[in-house]
Amino acid sequence: MANFSIVIVPTKKLSNGRHRIRIAVAHHSQTRYISTQFILDSASQIKNGRVVRHENAANMNACLRKLINEYEEIVTSISYLPAISCTELIRIINYEQKKKGITFQSVAKEYMDFMKGEEREKSYKLYKIASERFIKYMKGDFPLIQLTPLHIQEFANVLHGENLADTTVRIYLTLIKVILNYATKMNYVTYSIHPFILFKMPTSNVRELDLSIDELKRMRDVHLFKPSLLIVRDIFMLTYYLGGINLRDLLAYNFKDKDYMRYIRHKTRNSKKGENETVFTLQPEAKVIIDKYLTKDGYLKFGKYSSYKQIYSLIFRHIGKLSILSGIKKKVTYYSARKTFAQHGYNLGIQIEKIEYCIGHSMKNNRPIFNYIKIMQEHADKVFREILDQLL
Structure with a gap:
């Protein structure tokens, strides 16, 4: 067992003649020292491991005793001592002590910097807003170790008090939880009681964004004259024809001399569940639109709109107008193409696993059936044809 004592080391006198208090660590017949922030004017102010004849002696002794108690707690937890x-x-003691000083803001920044490098700009902004709101509620940055379940519950109450929708509250708290889980995985903090243990996350509303076969046909066939609306319609239909592919994946794919798609969805590329590659043949309906916007280098360019930001903004601004002109009375977003493809497949009785594969969704590996089978391109091609044939 290691022993700790409060000492000064006369040979390590400071340049101004004063002495820094150190914690002596004796272990395996060796003694090493950990410096503290406390400084004494004279070596005579330490007696029997206690600070004496100093105006702040009582406070110093209390702080040093607390420090030794923390060190002893760390030593007790080391099974291989x-x-x-x-x-x-x-080294272990210093590392464990350093963890106690790691703040929420520093971990949030580290996590978001990683996200920035992954080009997840939209997610980065959401994390930034959520973390800034949380830090504001906590009245400034704070050590992660200080966070308790009461803080989380009170933060949720504050958000509800601002009349934010349940969905917004759920998003903010989910992002805060992701940051805390990242901190625990990186061993920056260890919670005996996790801050979210008592909190019940607001349920998410199912987004009724899918279109019926008839509604999708009306969107496909509506007569449009404005170039921007024509482009938005083409992007929406192409997204549907490609299994609800994400816009980022669509713009990043090189279609040159290819009659198939082989890609890993950007959103799940770094998933802990592993990469899920999706492969399927490009159907004629998709090829028509692809050929219309295909550049010499194999990527898609939609008129004067080429960057992700430009195209996302175009869709956001005009998808509502497109749905109105198509006689659709429900809310429609770009996500509706993905939701519609999946719903149409489900309505046909197609196996969920096959639909998941076609839309590039991460399939649940806890299903025992996946120990024996795998879904391949030929299965996906049949699914695409069966779904798209409904529009004929």
Whole structure:
């Protein structure tokens, strides 16, 4: 067992003649020292491991005792203590103490910087808003170790008090939870009681955004004259024809000399469940639109709109007008193409696993059936044809 004591080391006198208080760590017949922030004017102000004859002696002794208690708690948790040296023990103690000083803001920034590198700009902005709101509620940055279930519940109450929708509250709290889970996985913090253990996340409303066969046909066939609306309609239909592909994946894919798609969805590319590659043949309906916008280098360019931001903005601004002109009375978004493809497949009685594969969704590996089978391109091609044939 390691022993701790409060000392000064006369040979390590500071340049101004004063002395820094250190914690002596004795282990395996070795003694090493951990410096503290406390400084004494004279070596005589330490007696029997206590600070004496100092105006702040009582407070210093209390803080030093608390520090030793923390060190002893760390040592107690090390199951392999007999196998490590005194120097290694001090490294562990310093690391564990450093973790206690790691703040929410520093971890949130680290996580968001990683996200920035992955070009997830929209998600980055949401995380930034959520973390800034949380820090504001906490009245400034704070050590992660101080966070309790009461803080989470009170933060949720504050958000509800601002009349935010349940969906918005759920998004903010989900993002905060992701950051905390990242911190625990990186061993930045260890919670004996997780801050979210008592919190019940607001349920998400199912987004009724899918279109019926008749509605989708009306959108496909409506007469349009404005170029921007024609482009939005083509992008929406192409997204549907490609299994509800995400816009980022669509713009990043090189279609040059290809009659198929083989890609890993950007959203799940770094998923802990592994990469899920999707492969399927390009159907004639998709090829018509692809050939219309295909550039020499194999990528799609929609008129004067080429970047993700430009095209996303175009869709956001005009998808509502397109749905109105198509006689559709429900809310329609770009996501509706993906939701509609999946719903049409489900309505036909197609296996969920096959639909998941076609839309590039991460399939649940906890289903025992996946120990024996795998879905391949030939299965996907049949699914695409069966779904798209409904529009003939």
